[in-house]
Amino acid sequence: MKIVFIEQDRCLACRNCERACAFQDSRNFDRESTNIWVHVNMDHRTIFTLTCQQCEAAICLDACPTAAITRDPDTDAVIVDEKTCIGCRMCIIACPFGCIHFDSAKHIAVKCNLCSGVPKCVQNCMSGALHYADINELAAVKRHKSNRPRHNTALLPAKEDRQ
């Protein structure tokens, strides 16, 4: 199946995906209502971006007592049915990655639904860090990258520079 995956080493933290995602649903923005998150850690100077991986054995789906979480027949996305969701929050507790959140206005759980197959975040990712594709494509991209020359990240002269 196709999922949204991230080439972490291409993300420059513009946050356009967060915005496009939040705008998509609510035409509004607050960081709590997005389904993709760009974490910038200023202490360690790192960027890490995360979204739902549409797990094969989705724990959120199993945890849901009302069967409000199902698979979209067209995209295979793990989706929440707004009408069936009782807002018990079990799925949020179950998800190991924090990729479901609670909408306190609607009192339901909300997560990435792959925008019915045209994910906005991917469309709005200018650096090309986000892809909507089979996960094996990420593996291929990584294999390809590991075959390229790379430098160490170094604030002080790296070994190669000292020579």
Add this chain to the structure above:
Amino acid sequence: MKVRTPITDGVVPTLCRMCDTRCAINVHIKNSVIAGITPFENHPVNEGRICPRSEAAIDLFYHPDRILKPLKRREDGSFIEISHTRALDEISARLKHLKKEHGAHTVGVWKGEGLGFYQQEGYARRFIRAFGSPNYFSNDSACYNGRYLGNHLVCGFWNAFPEFNQAGLILLFGTNPPICHPPFTRELADARENGTRLVVIDPRLNPMACYADIFAQPYPGTDGALGWGLINYLIQTGNYDRDLVQRHVIGFEKIAAYARKFTPQYVQAQSGIYAHVVETIGRLIVKNQPDISIFSGAGLEHHENGVNSIRTLVILSCLSGALGRPCGLYRPEPLGTGELSLDRTLPPTGKNPIGRDKFPVLYDIRKECHTMTAMDYMLGKGEYPLKGLIIAAANPAVTNPNTAKVEKALKSLDLLVVNDFFMTKTAQLAHYILPATTFLEREELHFYPKLQRVNLTRCVATVDGVIDEYRVWRELALRLGFGDQYFPWKNESAVNHWLLAPTGLTVDLLHNHPQGYVYKPIRYQKHLSENLPTPSGKLEFASPYLKQLGLDEIPVYRPPYHRRHTDNRFPLVLTTGARKSLFYHSRNQNIPRFRNVHPDAEVEMHPDDAAHLQIENGEKVHVISKNGRLTLRVSIKHHSELRRGIVEIYHGWEDWRVNFLTFDEINDPISGFPLLKGVPVRIEKAAF
């Protein structure tokens, strides 16, 4: 509003003009309504991606606050709607009167960023020359011209955007690509994947600095010192392009002698960047020569030593061997269209263009007048009065320095006409406001010099009763008696045919190339076979032209104002103008979902400075400079984001105009740029 679309349903490929990178988009029309904007897949600028601003073009087009009828200001300051015919008749009668009573030179035009691009500038320049005045102004005199001049003075050309993905080492100075030029992020990521080193120099640590090998945080306005330090490093270690210096450079000895004092320790003392970091950057340049990309954004030119800093970096690029390289300084060739500007065929005679005496280089090279000096002319303190002004979607009441003076000056005009979409702070001062068309309502030529590609945008929709920018100029010109001669084309489409005529390309051809049309293959390394387009034909490390004007022959480094003058009353240094991703200068603040992301103005502070003043995050404070005060919310940043003593405020807020604090009288002697990024201020708690 009554909207017409050329097709009822379907997809029209065109370009986004919500910022100046101009990505290719598909506009979706359903039932004659603009229903969506998605990326166009095959344009090399954005390769099938867009940013969230693009879709907001629909919000802009249908915005409930959009001005759709000409407005005239009444005695009491309120506005009444009038017809186009009446507005154009009255405006032209008043222009005629000004010309007859006081002379054509008492009228000027001012081009902004909002309406179009290449043609917007061309029409404004053409109109004012045909009218008989030398006074063309633009927003470029506070953004763009400094870089243009800095590059032209050394090499005679400027390629604004190098091919980053061809570099071995990229040095970014005073720019934040994810926000300022979103499509650059793809090139930077491509480069990084190939092992390219990245060095980011900025007084503000933007998130993308986390992506760099080295992030260095200079005091604002000290980039020139680092540039000289790196030049010195290359010369001292003997690692510079000797062949280039021998064959294509004038003034090498002069810069070599001057560079000597810029030891790493001296650079550290001037800029606050550690000596060993300076040396490490120097080593990285040596290791990656000649594949060096040095790119400076607007950060450098907003200082009174900006052009010299930029010249220094251009010299550094050349010494590292980047002249003519894809990743460095190569000279793109223009398409060779017809010229809208009349600067060559109808040069101004008579009165001096405003500001040429003070900033001769700006006028000489850019054929453009100095906006800050224009305020003095409006206030009767110039060689002659400036009495009438037509502003095409610029917003100087927000974005020019010293707002109190700008407002006073604009209010003193006999005639102020503003062509814009909304009631901006500038429009509020106008006698007449003409409704403007968005980029979706016109066909305009767009160039990507770096790619030597041209696009023609499509008219996607029109609004009944709103005439496009070309028609505004033409209608005024006709009423003033020079329309038939200088604006003979019936509409913008006819203008496009005329512009393309000398090139052999046609409107149809360009319509069939939404991916852009490559008009000439790029040639690199042109300096090996041709002279450079400078007066001497060589790289001018020392400029005889500047020397003869009494300006710095070599780009001498002068510490910025805030490092030269200490004043206990104003112990902090304010930088302005760091971009916000969903705004574009003063635009987009009225788009509600964007406003939720950036709800109100904030002054960014270092935690230690806030603690020292016992200020909490979110607290209201007064920021005070010698020119004025601004009351806004404090945002305490991570300690690494700003240096101690530096505070930052966004420049485009309509309701919190930071330019009440900035200065218009401390200018770069070459470009005339104001001091926007090194303003001494103090912060006080606001008592409730």
